[in-house]
Amino acid sequence: MPDFFIGCIIYVTACNHKANEKTTSSSMIEADSRTPADQTEEAIYRSADSMTNALVKRDWETFAGFVHPAMVRLMDGEENVALMVQQQFENVPDTVIKRLRVERVLQIDTLDNELQCLVEQVMIFEMDKRRITTTTYLIGESKNKGNSWTFFDAANNGNIKPADIKPNLSSKFKIPVKESITSTIGE
Numbered sequence: 001m002p003d004f005f006i007g008c009i010i011y012v013t014a015c016n017h018k019a020n021e022k023t024t025s026s027s028m029i030e031a032d033s034r035t036p037a038d039q040t041e042e043a044i045y046r047s048a049d050s051m052t053n054a055l056v057k058r059d060w061e062t063f064a065g066f067v068h069p070a071m072v073r074l075m076d077g078e079e080n081v082a083l084m085v086q087q088q089f090e091n092v093p094d095t096v097i098k099r100l101r102v103e104r105v106l107q108i109d110t111l112d113n114e115l116q117c118l119v120e121q122v123m124i125f126e127m128d129k130r131r132i133t134t135t136t137y138l139i140g141e142s143k144n145k146g147n148s149w150t151f152f153d154a155a156n157n158g159n160i161k162p163a164d165i166k167p168n169l170s171s172k173f174k175i176p177v178k179e180s181i182t183s184t185i186g187e
Contacts, residue, residue, distance in 0.1 A: 048102035
């Protein structure tokens with residue numbers, strides 16, 4: 001099993017939150033402030049939104065369909081991906097995730113007859129009177145001219161680097177460092 005799977009999975013797993021704790025859930029739905037530059041960006045947002053919505057709704061099979069094929073191979077298939085994600089979220093209450101969304105498409109490149117993108121994802125979790133806001137970056141790939149996309153976490157975690165997952169990763173991509181901010185909720 002790889003050292004990392006996808007940014008939100010690792011992060012939520014690291015939270016190690018108690019299943020019976022309840023928090024007040026704020027809406028993750030808001031007016032869309034993103035303005036796609038073209039149809040390709042629109043398709044990236046559509047695929048990313050479908051992926052994050054599947055995660056929030058705990059639709060593991062749909063979520064697994066948006067995981068990059070190299071990650072699926074490392075996990076021995078989509079069924080194993082779905083099972084692993086389900087197990088990782090077993091003790092995480094629905095109310096912990098306050099926001100999970102791809103906010104910006106940072107770069108797009110065409111390489112080897114496929115489209116690749118670098119996107120910024122923002123995750124907000126609330127637990128134990130703490131709010132954790134994490135900005136992470138995902139690599140996306142489309143092999144059908146930008147109509148649909150799969151993603152993986154672009155973080156350099158452990159022994160696996162983005163180029164290990166995607167050897168033909170665009171050298172033009174400038175992957176920012178993952179940021180995490182923890183604050184205390186009202187006391």
